[in-house]
Amino acid sequence: MENREDLIKITEKDTQVTKEEFDKLLWPKMRETTDYLKRKGITHLNVRHFAKGEPTKTSIVSIEAEQQRPLYQWIINNQVWGKTINITFNQPEKAALSKTSFGNTDFKEPNGVLIDVDTVRKAGTSATIQMVSVSEKIVKKIEKLWKDLGINNYLVAFSGNGMHIILHGDFKNYPNTFRKKLLEALASEFDEPEAKIDTVTHDAARLTKLYGCMATKGDPTEETPHRQSYIVSIHEDKKPNDLSKLNQWVEETLKKNQSEARKTPTLEKKKMVWMKGNAKKWADHYGFSYKEKAGDKPGITILSFEKCPMKDHTNSPYGFALIQSGDFVMVQCMHESHNEITIYDFNELYPRPDEAKIGPKPISQTHLSAGEKYDFFPYLLSNEGLVWKKGDDKKIKISSPVYINGIKKSIEDNTVQYQLMYKSNDLWEKIWVDGSYVQAGMLKKLSRVGLEFKANFENNLVDFLIEQKQTVEVRYSHKRIGWDFRHMEPVFRLFNSYGNAKDMFVSQLDEGVVFDLKPTGNYDTWLQMVKTDVLGTYMEMMLAVGFASMVFAYLKGTTYPDLTAPFINLSNRTSTGKTTSQVFAVSLFSSPNSSMDSMNATMNSIIGTLANNHGILYALDELATNSTIDVTQLVYAVSTGKDRKRLNQDGTIRKRSSFSTMILTSAENPLTTFVKNETGMRARIIEFSGKTWTKSASSSEKIKQVSNNNYGQAGIKFVKRLFEEGHQIITSTFEEEKRVMIAELPQSSVKERIANNYALITTAARLVIQLLEIPIRYDFIKNELILLEQEAIEFAKNEQQGIDEKVLEFLLSNGQHFVQFSNAKKPVYNAWGICQRKNDYIQVNIFKNKFEDVVKKLANVENPKRIIQELIDIGMIYKEGDRKNKRINVDNRKRVPTYEFHLDLEYAAYFSFSLPRSLEINAKEITQQKISIDDIDPDDLEF
Numbered sequence: 001m002e003n004r005e006d007l008i009k010i011t012e013k014d015t016q017v018t019k020e021e022f023d024k025l026l027w028p029k030m031r032e033t034t035d036y037l038k039r040k041g042i043t044h045l046n047v048r049h050f051a052k053g054e055p056t057k058t059s060i061v062s063i064e065a066e067q068q069r070p071l072y073q074w075i076i077n078n079q080v081w082g083k084t085i086n087i088t089f090n091q092p093e094k095a096a097l098s099k100t101s102f103g104n105t106d107f108k109e110p111n112g113v114l115i116d117v118d119t120v121r122k123a124g125t126s127a128t129i130q131m132v133s134v135s136e137k138i139v140k141k142i143e144k145l146w147k148d149l150g151i152n153n154y155l156v157a158f159s160g161n162g163m164h165i166i167l168h169g170d171f172k173n174y175p176n177t178f179r180k181k182l183l184e185a186l187a188s189e190f191d192e193p194e195a196k197i198d199t200v201t202h203d204a205a206r207l208t209k210l211y212g213c214m215a216t217k218g219d220p221t222e223e224t225p226h227r228q229s230y231i232v233s234i235h236e237d238k239k240p241n242d243l244s245k246l247n248q249w250v251e252e253t254l255k256k257n258q259s260e261a262r263k264t265p266t267l268e269k270k271k272m273v274w275m276k277g278n279a280k281k282w283a284d285h286y287g288f289s290y291k292e293k294a295g296d297k298p299g300i301t302i303l304s305f306e307k308c309p310m311k312d313h314t315n316s317p318y319g320f321a322l323i324q325s326g327d328f329v330m331v332q333c334m335h336e337s338h339n340e341i342t343i344y345d346f347n348e349l350y351p352r353p354d355e356a357k358i359g360p361k362p363i364s365q366t367h368l369s370a371g372e373k374y375d376f377f378p379y380l381l382s383n384e385g386l387v388w389k390k391g392d393d394k395k396i397k398i399s400s401p402v403y404i405n406g407i408k409k410s411i412e413d414n415t416v417q418y419q420l421m422y423k424s425n426d427l428w429e430k431i432w433v434d435g436s437y438v439q440a441g442m443l444k445k446l447s448r449v450g451l452e453f454k455a456n457f458e459n460n461l462v463d464f465l466i467e468q469k470q471t472v473e474v475r476y477s478h479k480r481i482g483w484d485f486r487h488m489e490p491v492f493r494l495f496n497s498y499g500n501a502k503d504m505f506v507s508q509l510d511e512g513v514v515f516d517l518k519p520t521g522n523y524d525t526w527l528q529m530v531k532t533d534v535l536g537t538y539m540e541m542m543l544a545v546g547f548a549s550m551v552f553a554y555l556k557g558t559t560y561p562d563l564t565a566p567f568i569n570l571s572n573r574t575s576t577g578k579t580t581s582q583v584f585a586v587s588l589f590s591s592p593n594s595s596m597d598s599m600n601a602t603m604n605s606i607i608g609t610l611a612n613n614h615g616i617l618y619a620l621d622e623l624a625t626n627s628t629i630d631v632t633q634l635v636y637a638v639s640t641g642k643d644r645k646r647l648n649q650d651g652t653i654r655k656r657s658s659f660s661t662m663i664l665t666s667a668e669n670p671l672t673t674f675v676k677n678e679t680g681m682r683a684r685i686i687e688f689s690g691k692t693w694t695k696s697a698s699s700s701e702k703i704k705q706v707s708n709n710n711y712g713q714a715g716i717k718f719v720k721r722l723f724e725e726g727h728q729i730i731t732s733t734f735e736e737e738k739r740v741m742i743a744e745l746p747q748s749s750v751k752e753r754i755a756n757n758y759a760l761i762t763t764a765a766r767l768v769i770q771l772l773e774i775p776i777r778y779d780f781i782k783n784e785l786i787l788l789e790q791e792a793i794e795f796a797k798n799e800q801q802g803i804d805e806k807v808l809e810f811l812l813s814n815g816q817h818f819v820q821f822s823n824a825k826k827p828v829y830n831a832w833g834i835c836q837r838k839n840d841y842i843q844v845n846i847f848k849n850k851f852e853d854v855v856k857k858l859a860n861v862e863n864p865k866r867i868i869q870e871l872i873d874i875g876m877i878y879k880e881g882d883r884k885n886k887r888i889n890v891d892n893r894k895r896v897p898t899y900e901f902h903l904d905l906e907y908a909a910y911f912s913f914s915l916p917r918s919l920e921i922n923a924k925e926i927t928q929q930k931i932s933i934d935d936i937d938p939d940d941l942e943f
Helices: 019-039 069-077 094-098 129-148 178-190 244-263 279-285 343-349 365-369 443-449 455-471 523-534 539-557 578-586 603-610 631-640 697-709 713-725 729-744 751-771 778-813 848-859 865-873 905-911
Strands: 044-049 057-062 112-119 154-158 162-168 195-197 226-228 230-235 290-294 300-305 320-325 328-333 374-376 379-382 385-390 394-399 402-410 416-424 427-434 474-478 481-484 491-493 497-499 507-509 567-571 596-598 618-621 663-667 685-689 818-820 833-837 842-847 886-888 896-903
Touching: 019 069, 019 226, 019 230, 044 069, 057 069, 057 094, 112 129, 112 178, 129 154, 129 162, 129 178, 129 195, 178 195, 178 244, 279 300, 279 320, 328 343, 374 455, 379 455, 385 455, 394 455, 402 427, 402 455, 427 443, 443 455, 481 539, 491 713, 497 713, 523 539, 523 697, 523 713, 539 578, 539 713, 539 729, 539 751, 539 778, 567 578, 567 631, 578 596, 578 618, 578 663, 578 697, 603 618, 603 631, 685 751, 685 778, 713 729, 713 751, 729 751, 729 778, 751 778, 778 848, 778 865, 778 896, 778 905, 818 842, 833 905, 842 848, 842 905, 848 865, 848 896
Parallel strands: 402 474, 474 507, 567 663, 567 685, 596 618, 618 663, 818 833
Antiparallel strands: 044 057, 112 162, 112 195, 154 162, 154 230, 290 300, 300 320, 320 328, 374 379, 379 385, 385 394, 402 416, 416 427, 481 491, 491 497, 833 842, 842 896, 886 896
16 A cells, blocks of 8 residues: 555544545546446446435436546535445446446346455454555455466455455356355455455445545544545456456365365354354363364464264264464354354353453352452452452452443443442342443442442442453444444344444344344244235235335435335224234234334323334234324324424423334224324325235134244344345335336325335335245235225315315304494404305305314314315305405404305305395295304214
């Protein structure tokens, strides 16, 4: 790696690349990258920027223009000129150019592969110069191999933390596995402990850096700065690369390594996981028979077991080994069924004995109580207490026995909790405390829970705990569930974490999370139930709905940040399978006992339950059991994924909880009976009304029983298969499904939003078919959703046709509240407006505010403007010009705005006017009943 004046290097946290520096130093090198790709036949790139805690910025950009203005403008508009920018490097299909991002299926004939020689370092940090130098040496060895094999066309680049090679060639003439095998062969030959070749960068949609951009992992320092990536060298020959010799080398190399591995396991493994310990003492403790051999590299010792201790294999007992490198141990098993096991799997069956541990031993309460002492010089811990050895012969007891037994670190905010074990009144106690307690001045606060120590020696106790906690394994935990986009690649978090991100923390669900995501039972039992009791019934719809929530959260967190979550309700009489459907849907990912509640809750508690949930379905049973919750407000909160703004006690705005998931509710009546009749509300609701979900009562009970005893299994399998296929298939499938829905749904003012809602479900249905290979009826699900929309439109038309009749009935029933124009100047109690008889009609003017309140109640809406406009459009409300209301004088007050109605003369008697003689014989009887607006129930007006 060169120190050049034309390259940017940032060593201080607050330093940012300026626009001027971008134009002068970064953009020219980016142009060099795109010019190279153009020469390789690439016309369009998927350009992306990943920002922690923010939606991914992604777009398809053409690089055909001479000056690359589209790409330059994208960088400027998104303000990422000083950030890391990633691009694809294969030519996509033309059909994919209308998308916002590419997936593997968008590249039919990929002709390039990325060889990423990455440095081994802590996640989320930049590399040191020493680390980078190792990756440079590996690249030089690969370039020598290229020369020997006649490879003359390739690009070498510095990624900012390691080295890249982009190799283009006629890969289409070789098996699809060739690129993957190439990376594995190179890794087996050239990997070093400090730098390794990534073996998963073989996919067609793989991203690399837009060389010239900055690499910005972690906080920059003098030793680990943020560096500018750049092209080191371009090797181009008029004659295309002939990959036949390279293919032959790959096959021979892999065959040779497999043969050697059968004789002597090597250090190389796709996923190397190490644990500190002594391999020989570990094996001897459990009495394993083994042969000790020297490894392929200096400092490596291999213990080849005579029999695999993990499983009885039918083909051969050999192939398992413990590998010692310095103070660390790993395992390797050559059996196909066990080639992914790690030292942590071995440790679960054969816990690392104390004699195999290196460094200060972790403290055991059992051993401590039995008399064992633990030396953390100058402190000595025993069952009698903690002693400070001050000088050669002076010992001071500073506390009762106390030590840190566990450490939990949150991956969301890096907060740490310690589990303290301590003796109080001769009894062992344990308590989890915030990390801030392990400092001077804080430990004394724990005296309230019985922690006993001498006040003058609090600093010494803190020193001991800080030293002793180094022997305790840190376990990472997460509270966010579902999708997590704070990494280079998306991660999906359930009880464990899943994904392909290199910087992903291995973490488990925090104990305080409401949702129980620890799976139980097994997948095969669940699948058998689906085959016998779900397929062929309406419950297939619920299988798609159960996965639609995670589809929604993925899209909202990546390419569709403005997408809103549909609120799904199941309405029908009892004993039709509504509750069973909810249990089945939520059990795909979680325990129904934790992810399904009754409506005996407050709005705040429901929103609190949803906080940090990004894709795990939540269910509420029987909406009608709680009349205090504003369901309209709940629907809006769920669709937007945010709680209302609130203030802290000090008057500052409280941070709002966020989520991106869906809610599944049930009730005997449709959701429209619980919410305001707003146009926007219909686009937020999916109503399954009058459906019978199961084929029988016994089948319903079976579905509930199996779902309760085998929850989480289907979700895990779905997620694993999704990452194997490439998570981008969610976006491409959704976009196809949305186009289908827009083409087939009936026309309405909210058609596109309805299409989004239904496409979430049909996308999930297609993914269930593809990933789980469950043959649910896609056409049935799609057609049922289209039918739902047709019925919803018809219902809305009927509602609209009734509002004009309701308004007319209201005016006639309350004629006594309208003052005749001749008396309008006189004071009148409780007047609502004026009325006067014209030659051809009765004119009624009702006060603006009064009428708007009436419309809210009659139409069950929060905002009456839409309904009033509809009344104007059909001519029921009279207006002159552009003014919707008319100002009049009433009751000696100032002029007030009113809405004006022109009613037929036959209604004159309702307002105490005499009828024209021609109408007297048809006059209606004047009602004597006086009705106040406060007494009106909308249902009473439906005659």
